[in-house]
Amino acid sequence: MTTVLTPELTAHWDEPDSFTLAGYRRSGGYQALPKALGMQPDEVIATVKQSGLRGRGGAGFPTGMKWGFIPQGDGKPHYLVVNADESEPGTCKDIPIMLANPHAMVEGAIIASYAIRANRAFIYVRGEVLHVLRRVHHAVAEARQAGYLGTNILGSGFDLDIVVHAGAGAYECGEETALLDSLEGYRGQPRLKPPFPAIEGLYACPTVVNNVESIASVPYIVARGSDAFAALGTEKSKGFGIFSLSGHVTTPGQYEAPLGVTLRELLSLAGGVRAGHRLKFWTPGGSSTPIFTSEHLDVPLDFEAVGAAGSMLGTRALQIFDDTTCVVRAVLRWMEFYKHESCGKCTPCREGTYWIVQVLASLEDGLGSESDLDKLLDICDNILGRAFCPFGDGAISPVVSSIKYFRDEYLDHLARGGCPFDPAAATAFGGAR
Numbered sequence: 001m002t003t004v005l006t007p008e009l010t011a012h013w014d015e016p017d018s019f020t021l022a023g024y025r026r027s028g029g030y031q032a033l034p035k036a037l038g039m040q041p042d043e044v045i046a047t048v049k050q051s052g053l054r055g056r057g058g059a060g061f062p063t064g065m066k067w068g069f070i071p072q073g074d075g076k077p078h079y080l081v082v083n084a085d086e087s088e089p090g091t092c093k094d095i096p097i098m099l100a101n102p103h104a105m106v107e108g109a110i111i112a113s114y115a116i117r118a119n120r121a122f123i124y125v126r127g128e129v130l131h132v133l134r135r136v137h138h139a140v141a142e143a144r145q146a147g148y149l150g151t152n153i154l155g156s157g158f159d160l161d162i163v164v165h166a167g168a169g170a171y172e173c174g175e176e177t178a179l180l181d182s183l184e185g186y187r188g189q190p191r192l193k194p195p196f197p198a199i200e201g202l203y204a205c206p207t208v209v210n211n212v213e214s215i216a217s218v219p220y221i222v223a224r225g226s227d228a229f230a231a232l233g234t235e236k237s238k239g240f241g242i243f244s245l246s247g248h249v250t251t252p253g254q255y256e257a258p259l260g261v262t263l264r265e266l267l268s269l270a271g272g273v274r275a276g277h278r279l280k281f282w283t284p285g286g287s288s289t290p291i292f293t294s295e296h297l298d299v300p301l302d303f304e305a306v307g308a309a310g311s312m313l314g315t316r317a318l319q320i321f322d323d324t325t326c327v328v329r330a331v332l333r334w335m336e337f338y339k340h341e342s343c344g345k346c347t348p349c350r351e352g353t354y355w356i357v358q359v360l361a362s363l364e365d366g367l368g369s370e371s372d373l374d375k376l377l378d379i380c381d382n383i384l385g386r387a388f389c390p391f392g393d394g395a396i397s398p399v400v401s402s403i404k405y406f407r408d409e410y411l412d413h414l415a416r417g418g419c420p421f422d423p424a425a426a427t428a429f430g431g432a433r
């Protein structure tokens with residue numbers, strides 16, 4: 001059983017100046033950068049490959065391999081884009097990283113840019129989080145003043161500048177190609193792939209898009225070596241990651257642990273499900289990953305085991321729901337989000353999310369019939385694999401998985417002619433009564 005967390009990115013978050021250059025340096029920050037600049041760019045890529053780091057933005061693609069796809073000697077500018085658009089319900093790790101430890105991301109971005117031979121990097125921050133935006137701007141300015149950005153960084157001959165860009169606030173702009181369109185000034189809708197961003201990304205040039213946490217993990221890997229990172233985690237899911245516990249849990253928050261930790265272990269560190277209640281369902285990786293139940297408390301939270309159990313590790317956003325929660329109502333709330341955020345480019349997702357909300361809303365009111373469950377599954381089936389981007393597949397996850405595990409609860413709404421739950425009891429204050 002894991003009783004020891006592995007605070008690395010989160011280690012100094014409780015220090016009052018953790019977000020400043022001085023605070024970051026005091027905790028060993030900016031020691032990886034001179035080491036990386038003393039290596040050949042390909043050596044840096046090899047180090048990240050050997051560490052086994054896989055993308056922390058949801059899909060888990062190997063980071064070093066992605067960097068290795070950037071063509072060399074092509075005469076085109078290369079770009080690094082840090083995806084800081086974090087907007088999925090339950091996902092809340094990148095914003096705290098940027099608030100408490102933005103320099104880890106900035107140092108990681110400089111090292112990643114050096115490795116892929118990019119002289120310009122972009123950090124695409126979700127625009128609504130103004131305080132985060134200010135902090136990232138401040139960190140970049142501090143790094144520039146200290147000589148970590150600009151020309152001839154630390155005498156290495158490497159030049160880099162970072163542009164911090166505020167998105168207008170759209171979940172779909174976190175999808176990497178929609179993000180690139182948005183960054184270029186267009187409406188944030190996804191592009192057809194291929195070509196992949198590594199070949200034709202920002203301004204049709206080779207581009208790496210990486211999540212904030214992926215990039216922030218790079219200084220650790222370079223400073224401590226790929227073996228130190230690879231020693232943590234499981235066979236194919238290496239290293240540590242931030243697990244965000246929210247909802248009906250005694251001590252919600254960010255728990256940094258090796259991949260492969262279980263929810264049972266994390267809950268024991270977080271004081272358990274809120275007092276007097278039992279676990280009903282949870283998401284392993286945010287609202288776009290199929291829900292789990294108490295049957296899955298011992299599933300190792302790594303990419304393979306979560307996949308084998310029928311869900312996805314996603315962003316390790318563990319939303320905990322206890323027995324006061326109506327699953328139909330929770331799924332309806334998520335679907336209202338997806339309906340609102342659907343970018344509208346493709347018919348299955350644009351129309352399907354609209355109709356799913358209509359059907360779910362009437363079921364929650366106890367209206368309709370059992371055949372509406374088949375209708376819901378049919379609409380989902382017409383989105384799955386038929387939508388233009390992965391948004392569609394993610395959006396239907398809560399619907400399909402909730403019907404799989406809680407069909408009886410849907411039917412109970414119909415039998416009683418309404419919802420059997422008290423919504424106030426499911427709120428944070430409701431549980432305390």
Ligand SMILES: Cc1cc2nc3c(=O)[nH]c(=O)nc-3n(C[C@H](O)[C@H](O)[C@H](O)COP(=O)(O)O)c2cc1C
Nearest residue numbers: 055056057083085086174175176210211214390391
């Ligand atoms: C609808 C949608 C929203 C996404 N939002 C984010 C996001 O906010 N942050 C993020 O890093 N990746 C997000 N992704 C995943 C990105 O497309 C991409 O896989 C990721 O940024 C790659 O970085 P990584 O390899 O470091 O994980 C989203 C994907 C989809 C389909």
Ligand code: SF4
Nearest residue numbers: 343344345346349389
């Ligand atoms: S699945 Fe289609 S409508 Fe939905 S977000 Fe992607 S492109 Fe837009």
